[in-house]
Amino acid sequence: MTRDVDAAVAVLRAGGLVGLPTETVYGLAAHARNPKAVRRVFTVKGRPPTHPLIVHLPDVSHVARWAATVPDTLGPLAAALWPGPLTVVVRAGPDVMAEITGGRDTVALRVPAHPLALEVLGRLDDGVAAPSANRFGGVSPTTAAHVVADLGDDVDLVLDGGPCAVGVESTIVDLGGARPEVLRTGAVSASQLSSLLGAEVVTWSGDGDARAPGMLASHYAPHAAVLVIDEIGAAGVVTRRIPEVGAVAVLASTTGQLDAVRAALAGFDDRLVDLEPVGDADGFAHELYDRLRQVDRLGCAAVIVVAPPPEGIGVAVRDRLTRAAAGE
Ligand code: TXA
Ligand code: MG
Secondary structure (H helix, E strand, O other), X not given: OEOOHHXXXXXXXXXXXXXXXXXXXXXXXXXXXXXXXXXXXXXXXXXXXXXXXXXXXXXXXXXXXXXOOXXXXXXXXXXXXXXXXXXXXXXXXXXXXHHHHOOOOEEEEXXXXXXXXXXXXXXXXXXXXXXXXXXXXXXXXXXXXXXXXXXXXXXXXXXOOOOOOOOOOOEEEEOOOOOOEEEEOOOOOHHHHHHHHOOOOEEOOOOHHHHOOOOOOOOOOOOOEEEEXXXXXXXXXXXXXXXXXXXXXXXXXXXXXXXXXXXXXXXXXXXXXXXXXXXXXXXXXXXXXXXXXXXXXXXXXXXXXXXXXXXXXHHHHHHHHXXXXXXX
């Protein structure tokens, strides 16, 4: 782990892989014009080659180097939200490698809001392809230590930019079709996009894998079983899904919720492990992946999660929890 931006740029230029901090999660970065380096990203992650990568850019002026045409909808979104947790899918230009697009005719682009990432990208003056820096299907990393724990020597350098400010992956909006469509929820909401564009932006509700390959039903999953409940009154309904042996962690926004879960699961009291409450939806997003990792470090058989309300970034937190729970 280092804070040495020069060293990170040198590794990328030489075709190596860098653990790159962004405001959402840490990325496993490769120079986006180097096919060998990009192929190594897939090997290290254990990711199927058909799952496309996001190209990270130093600023909006770089979009024209990657897109076949720059859609009119990009202007207002980039002006308001870049650098920031928004990824746009646009028609790919002829030079974009198939390794990045997974053979599709579109490419995903974003300008991340992290000072170290922007410094690296600015010095490189080019794009960096980066999926989340975890093994395929696992929990995304939100600290440099998470990246080291997941990837060890498979990553050449990890740039330590501190804990990620947002904590869940970027919102992905497809601007390549007849009307903009959200393919993955994140800190930027569909209604925010709608008001910036002055037109309704819908959220793709069908098979995520068809539109954004890699958005599998089972994803972001710790080893422990994830049992999601919406309201405390429902805590009792998970009792039959609690494994017969082992500790059961409880993740919630407030200590009041933790107490209520304990009351609803009286028979399991001696097996419950309270995790530090995460606070509001922003806190939930910020702490989620670290808490899920903690559950595995503690060797818990399961974690019961009281989901935040589906408002703001709470929508994205609930999406990730659903996918983590599908990993059972
Ligand atoms: O916040 C983020 O987006 C983080 C940080 C590192 O920037 N990156 C990230 O990458 O979450 P990854 O690879 O874990 O997820 C990328 C998602 C996948 O679901 C992929 O299918 C989608 O982006 N994607 C990439 N290119 C696409 C394309 N051309 N069309 C549709 N979806 C695409
Ligand atoms: Mg990922």
